[in-house]
Amino acid sequence: MTNQLDDKDDDLVNVVExxxxEWKKFIDEMKYVRALEYVLQNAPVRAKDPEKKKKAAHMALSTMMKIKASEIPDAVNGIPAPLRDTLMKYVYKGFENPKDYSSSALLTWHEKVLAATGLGSIVRVLTDRRTMTWFQKFITLSPKKRGFHLITEEVLREVPEIKQIEIGLMNVFIQHTSASLTINENAAPDVRVDMETIFNKLVPESNSYEHLDEGSDDMPAHAKCALLGSSVNIPITAGRLAFGTWQGIYLYDKVSKDENEPTEEIYDDHFPKNVHIMKTNNQLRELHTLLRDRTTCRSDFKFYADRLIRLTVEAALDQLPYIPCSVITPTGHCFEGLRHEKGTLCVSLMRSGEAMEKGIRECCRSIRIGKILINEGHVIYAKLPSDVHRRRLLVAYPVITTGSTVLTGLEVLLKEYQCRQSNMILITLFSTPDGLQRICELHPELTIVVSEVNTVAPNHFGQKYFGTD
Structure with missing residues (x-):
């Protein structure tokens, strides 16, 4: 019989409980999963008597506390699907009484029930309580060094709305492919140091990976992200995050350790004469600083990057051959000047090289641009004019770390299109000395123009410029 009359008298609607x-019989026999299923099957969900509901909730929760953490996944999967929403209701009921039931155990139950039922279970539970409210916020964390960082308080400062929520769930998601979130020890800082050591042993940094375009630490960071994940879910109870006693939110940041140590800037005398490192001045130094500053927003980053690109392109154009010419001025005078030889082509090494195309077109408005797409050392796509071997080439790629991408692109031009080293000018914004030296050794006739050579290159350049960081 269903309660269509909404009668307050439980006896009139045949409420089960x-x-x-019977429950104690299962408990005495240590059949805890069967005891829990029995309570869920007979849960007084329609009861108006709060004592009946309280008693059933206690039976369910005390049973859940008896099941070992390692056995919870099997217990959840063994419970019939129609009963799992009721199980989730009791999990949230437990969060309302953190002194009576272990928060860490409840978090495990919450995680496993959520995995089995999806977000819909939470929506149904909260909707049934008639307290459904959604908040969504984008927050920016303060700059962090490489390693594990406790960010619980920083997150809470950004979402004061939590205080308005009696019971709910907070999902924290990081929009990054080489940084991660997890929940762990919030008291002892040593744990975070040891976590970094453990993960570095699990996924060591080396040059043995295929993906090296952004440094030897980048691919390991992607792997660590896959191990830890990009989000965490934390229950909310009475306006507070329902953590266990020693739990907090960890951010794992993969920033190269070198970026937190003094850097060394390298000058022309370290390289052959065909390498032209732009002379540092205050303007150039400021641009290098702003592009390395982690607090620089993307729109500002693009603006400063475009400025630096244009300055570097202007310096590269000075390496082209020029021929004497005469022009007549508006006042009728003859002026003896110079004009660069026509036939220059730009080759953009995609995708980072595409960031430099705008600056090149602003300096050479009618220049043709060919493209070579390289992914993890393999050429995916190349589109160049048939007469590329007869032209002078401006090869554009913004950041050189190991030099692998540039070397692959040069190999395509030299072997497949019969271009000459002496006809090429490599334009790059930043380079490490090792990457630059490697290119110089393999291509001694190649002209290179770079705005800065430093032991630490801003490997985030391409991601930040295109908004994929």
Whole structure:
């Protein structure tokens, strides 16, 4: 019989409830999963009597506390799907009484029930309580060094709305492919140091990976992200995050350790004469600083990057051959000047090289641009004019770390299109000395123009410029 009359008298609607003796029988036999399923099957969900509901909730929760953490996944999967929403209701009921039931155990139950039922279970539970409210916020964390960082308080400062929520769930998601979130020890800083050591042993940095375009630490960071994940879910109870006693939110940041140590800037005398490192001045130094500053927003980053690109392109154009010419001025005078030889082509090494195309077109408005797409050392796509071997080439790629991408692109031009080293000018914004030296050794006739050579290159350049960081 259903309660279509919404009668407050439980006896009139035949409300079921678990029999305590039957429940104790399962408990005494240590059949805890069967005891829990029995309570869920007979849960007084339609009852108006709060004591009946309280008693059933206690039976369910005390049973859940008896099941070992390692056995919870099997317990959840063994419970019939129609009963799992009721199980989630009791999990949230437990969060309302953190002194009576272990928060860490409840978090495990919450995680496993959520995995089995999806977000829909939470929506149904909260909707049934008629307290459904959604908040969404984008927050920016303060700059962090490489390693594990406790960010609980920083997150809480950004979402004061939590205080308005009696019971709910907070999902924290990081929009990054080489940084991660997890929940762990919030008291001892040593744990975070040891976590970094453990993960570095699990996924060591080396040059043995295929993906090296952004440094030897980048691919390991992607792998660590896959191990830890990009989000965490934390229950909310009475306006507070329902953590266990020693739990907090960890951010794992993969920033190269070198970026937190003094850097060394390298000058022309370290390289052959065909390498032209732009002379540092205050303007150039400021641009290098702003592009390395982690607090620089993307729109500002693009603006400063475009400025630096244009300055570097202007310096590269000075390496082209020029021929004497005469022009007549508006006042009728003859002026003896110079004009660069026509036939220059730009080759953009995609995708980072595409960031430099705008600056090149602003300096050479009618220049043709060919493209070579390289992914993890393999050429995916190349589109160049048929007469590329007869032209002078401006090869554009913004950041050189190991030099692998540039070397692959040069190999395509030299072997497949019969271009000459002496006809090429490599334009790059930043380079490490090792990457630059490697290119110089393999291509001694190649002209290179770079705005800065430093032991630490801003490997985030391409991601930040295109907004994929």
């Amino acid at each position: 678990p029999d305590e003796n």
